[in-house]
Amino acid sequence: MSSGTAQHARRAPAKVRRSRPGPVVPAGGRTRRGSRRGGWTPWLYLAPALVVLGGLLVYPIYQLGLISFLEYTQAQVSGGEPTTFQGFANYAELFGDGEFWNVVVATLLFAAVCVISTLAVGCALAVLLTRVRAIPRLALMLAALGAWATPAVTGSTVWVFLFDADFGPVNKILVWFGLSGFENYSWTYDRYSAFALVLFEVVWCSFPFVMVTVYAGIKAIPTEVLEAAALDGASTWRIWRTIMAPMLRPILVVVTIQSIIWDFKVFTQIYVMTDGGGIARQNMVLNVYAYQKAFASSQYSLGSAIGVVMLLILLVVTLVYLRLLRRQGEEL
């Protein structure tokens, strides 16, 4: 994630002026240009990071791609059978499977709903925070911090318990409000209500990041600008559209991309809340699907092929992100 990114987007003009190499050096400027280069020093500093990332990120990515082209099942893993090159056979099998496409569509739709809900709740509450005095603000901040700090596994168990058909308080409250259909209603039984339950948990634990970041962004807008606009008779909507939204854009980009990345790879919540993918695998998302294929049914090549598909989808998101950063004049 790049909270640091937006920082430099804002600072960019100053930085560009300062570090642009070339003959035009302001008087009294850089005296140590030569040593800034540092010879081998930067590589020495980078060495540990590069070793770790090369060994545990780059190499596994290569392996993932490789396995996805091999025949790799229990026979090869522990039976000592030779691995054979399959070309695109694994992908053909995957793409020919109707369930795979179901899972892809479910993953994309579910992630989209999660992202939109998280952003909507987070932004709305950030605006709300700017409109209230210290005590309600502190209460909301603390509650959000608590939700944020809750590990995915415990959050999932607690939400399942809240919605438990027999012992959970949520159904009781709904019945008390006159919705008698929720008497002993099982949320995990139906596909959509099970997804909805996971959605609630995901929004609950990820809106705080959006809220806090956007709130910090709104606070960073100079008061004078907003007051001047208000004095000139600009409406609230107009102030939002012409002043606040453009200034908040870098932050909104960061939190949106971040949410996409998080919500696209939800694993723990689905796994814990729907007991490994739901009744008759109705709540499968790509992540859980890959895990089940590889570790539950020992079809490591198919699992790897799913991993490659996920990697490619997120690569596209990353490229979009980079383009957006570039357009904002980010200096790397």
Place this chain on the structure above:
Amino acid sequence: MSHSRVSLRIRRPWRLAAEATALIVAAVVAFPLYWMVLSAFKPEGEIQSTEPRPWTTAPSLDSFRRVFQQEDFGRYFLNSLFVAAVVVVASALIAFLAATAVARFRFRFRTTLLIMFLVAQMVPIEALTIPLFFLMRDLGESVPGIGLNTLGSLILPHIAFSLPFAIWMLRGFVKAVPEALEEAAYLDGASRSRFLWQILFPLVFPGLVATSVFSFISTWNDFLFAKSFIISATENSTLPMALLVFFKAEGNDWGGIMAASTVMTIPVLIFFVLVQRRLVSGLGGAVKD
């Protein structure tokens, strides 16, 4: 950031409505945590009641006792703590060095590296579970202590996955240290490593704390790797896995689950409260001019 406050004049009834909304939302957001702690203290009978009440008249420690005595939860807790601590310290040190390299030196491939760190952040770690599984299996054959079924198999991948983000975030903090300071240090005869550890490191420390929050949480939360890599050696399991022990086919032990969840959440909450100011200002730094 704190002194410039957005305070467009809002009429009184609207402000009161906003404040009421904020308090209600806060209550709803906090409710799951309240219910978790409450249920952990409820006696068995009250949890199994089909008329759940939002309070308890007879708080008991039975669920906690069950968690720690029957399921050896303390062991899992220490495992989780150890893994998270090693990951936080190791990735902070490695990221500090790397961030210094990309923030304070200009060298060939610098931009390429930065883009690679950015791309690396987006890699879905879940997708790499399969190759990492085989990597850990092979490593374990030659290097005992980091193979499957050991805590090392959880530590190594998490260091790798927290690094790209940590480097990217720390870069901003390292950049913010004025260059004049570095020049002054060298003029005073400080060596490069002396500047690095005795001047730059303390100055960047707040940033390291903010970064560590993220690596701590992602490690503490890890479920997938623990589930995939710790296959038979349950004594090397971590908290998220231990929690699942209480889910039983013949009926979940909700009291145990909630007590275990409480034990697992409290350290993170404490950690969050401790670093909260740093965290918010770290995120705020993203938008400050």
